[in-house]
Amino acid sequence: MKPIPFNKPFLAGQELHYIQQAVAQGKLSGNGEFTQLCQRFFQQRYGIPKALLTTSATTALEMAALLLDLHPGDEVIMPSFTFTSTANAFVLRGARIVFADSYLDNPNLDISQLASLITPRTKAIVPVHYAGVACNMAPLLALAEEHGIWVIEDAAQAIEGYYLEKPLGAIGHLAAFSFHETKNVIAGEGGLLAINDERFAERAEILWEKGTNRAAFFRGEAARYQWIDIGSSFLPSELTAAYLWAQLEQITAIREQRLQQWNRYATALQSLAEAGHCALPAIPVYATHNGHIFYLICRDTNERQALIQHLAEHQILAVFHYQTLHNSPFYHNLHDGRQLPHARRFAECLLRLPLYFELSETDQQRVIAAVNSFYKA
CATH class of the missing domain: 3.40.640.10 (Type I PLP-dependent aspartate aminotransferase-like (Major domain))
Incomplete structure (x- = not known):
């Protein structure tokens, strides 16, 4: 594999x-x-x-x-x-x-x-x-x-x-x-x-x-x-x-390819979101996005880490993203002390799935199947 x-x-x-x-x-x-x-x-x-x-x-x-x-x-x-x-x-x-x-x-x-x-x-x-x-x-x-x-x-x-x-x-x-x-x-x-x-x-x-x-x-x-x-x-x-x-x-071809891949994830994983297992990206009515990132919002940090490990066992690399800057080692003493719970939730629960120009449909279906098998288990 x-x-x-x-x-x-x-x-x-x-x-x-x-x-x-x-x-x-x-x-x-x-x-x-x-x-x-x-x-x-x-x-x-x-x-x-x-x-x-x-x-x-x-x-x-x-x-x-x-x-x-x-x-x-x-x-x-x-x-x-x-x-x-x-x-x-x-x-x-x-x-x-x-x-x-x-x-x-x-x-x-x-x-x-x-x-x-x-x-x-x-x-x-x-x-x-x-x-x-x-x-x-x-x-x-x-x-x-x-x-x-x-x-x-x-x-x-x-x-x-x-x-x-x-x-x-x-x-x-x-x-x-x-x-x-x-x-x-x-x-x-x-x-x-x-x-x-x-x-x-x-x-x-x-x-x-x-x-x-x-x-x-x-x-x-x-x-x-x-x-x-x-x-x-x-x-x-x-x-x-x-x-x-x-x-x-080649920007038009690049955009169309990524949007096709993004939409494939969104369609295939919608049932997981509807069942309450995770959340998918929310696109506001005023936004036309470019297919840059497809992410899941897991229910907590432990679930995200377990999903990362599950995907790794299937030879799939998925990664989390930013850590909150207001609570960073460099800036937390300079922050005014306000709690920013939504930013913290994304830092703790957001998981990015593979998405790149040459990702084949076959490989993408492998990713989708692995995510589904994690939540079904």
């Missing part, structure tokens, strides 16, 4: 050809032809005014935090059930993180809590579109506008996800995407900063180019190439961009 991994990196088309082409062109450092192709893709397909390819979603978020000019004592609101990068980007600028709970049936940030968390020190809200499922953006944006707060979308998992008819990552003032090998569209590592508020556009490019006006200089828009502002080395190499471009060319 061959093992079924949780995730598997894949070739969608011309990745190796484009990497070879980048080498032949003699341009491997950042901001070459393939970087420009990827950036234009996001600008044209999703209506993002300016897109900058980065080494990861982590560095895209770090750029966003730099653009906000945060100072010690400023506050940033975000869900506790998220990856450390969401918080680290703002902690690095001295901000205090104010964690919000998830919904009862959805790991995303509970919008109804936001008003009570806003203070005069609140500078930003960071909604995370978990599993490519949209946060409820309209009330969030209305609240942010009322209080003069920036909105930074953590769209790391959300490429090809939508809020109503609006692409995720094109809604907040800024947004970050990821192309890590576990995402729908991959480049090994890699990310992108979406600049949806043009007030940030010029400075973002300077930060991106190590604090210089290099990009403007090479476009003939500046007489000298100079140090203008703070910045860092946020650009990925052309090898990363070349791999990514081949994936973006």
